[in-house]
Amino acid sequence: RGDQATVQDLAGRHVVISAGGTREPLDPVRFLGNRSSGKQGYALARTAVARGARVTLLAANATLPDPAGVDVVHVGTAVQLREAVLEAAPEADAVVMAAAVADFRPETYATGKIKKKDGQEPEPIVLVRNPDILAELSADRPRPGQIVVGFAAETDDVLANGRKKLARKGCDLLVVNEVGERKTFGSEENEAVLLGADGSETPVPYGPKEVVSDTIWDEVVRLLPIGDA
Ligand code: CTP
Numbered sequence: 001r002g003d004q005a006t007v008q009d010l011a012g013r014h015v016v017i018s019a020g021g022t023r024e025p026l027d028p029v030r031f032l033g034n035r036s037s038g039k040q041g042y043a044l045a046r047t048a049v050a051r052g053a054r055v056t057l058l059a060a061n062a063t064l065p066d067p068a069g070v071d072v073v074h075v076g077t078a079v080q081l082r083e084a085v086l087e088a089a090p091e092a093d094a095v096v097m098a099a100a101v102a103d104f105r106p107e108t109y110a111t112g113k114i115k116k117k118d119g120q121e122p123e124p125i126v127l128v129r130n131p132d133i134l135a136e137l138s139a140d141r142p143r144p145g146q147i148v149v150g151f152a153a154e155t156d157d158v159l160a161n162g163r164k165k166l167a168r169k170g171c172d173l174l175v176v177n178e179v180g181e182r183k184t185f186g187s188e189e190n191e192a193v194l195l196g197a198d199g200s201e202t203p204v205p206y207g208p209k210e211v212v213s214d215t216i217w218d219e220v221v222r223l224l225p226i227g228d229a
Pocket residue numbers: 078097098099100101102103130131132133134135149150151152153
């Protein structure tokens with residue numbers, strides 16, 4: 001794994017990874033966001049570099065230091081992340097969507113700070129759907145043979161929901177996490193099951209996010225067409 005002399009099985013490959021969580025602004029001082037720390041996506045970037053890949057990391061509001069040897073593009077909103085993914089993806093052998101993308105954004109952005117009004121209840125916040133970047137990329141592969149990987153954090157019927165989501169998104173691999181106390185958000189560790197569109201099911205026991213990352217790259221290497229696409 002990553003701490004040993006690492007096999008260069010991603011040499012000559014270019015991988016694009018999204019990390020962190022998008023923020024959808026309401027006004028110049030407020031946003032709707034989520035608890036994603038970016039740690040899983042950054043661990044994916046480090047482990048891919050260790051295995052010889054060229055890595056582009058699309059970082060949504062992550063405050064972690066830029067990993068050595070990685071091209072980092074910082075983005076804010078889901079719409080900006082979509083643009084960055086669509087720009088980077090045509091050259092990528094694999095795209096891994098580890099970012100937590102906001103499903104909705106406020107319909108309107110107030111260019112001035114929203115203020116309280118004496119004796120009045122607040123205005124409701126109207127939300128609209130964001131584009132589904134993973135589904136769009138999976139349906140419309142910009143490069144033949146490209147491997148597309150999604151993530152899903154689930155609370156109930158984790159595997160059944162994961163299989164449904166994999167089919168709905170159309171990606172090649174879905175990394176399913178069960179959301180729990182010590183796992184997933186902000187944690188250094190994670191536990192996952194990797195579901196393949198080919199029916200494969202690869203459990204990853206609770207451990208560092210690097211181990212989950214290396215298991216994802218093992219699966220990507222297995223699925224990638226031999227030689228260059
Ligand atoms: N994703 C995306 N664009 C979105 C929402 C999600 O690309 N607008 C990606 C995430 O990066 C992740 C995967 O889709 O890799 C699954 O995200 P998830 O939130 O679990 O899926 P949803 O389809 O939004 O389902 P849910 O209603 O359970 O939130």
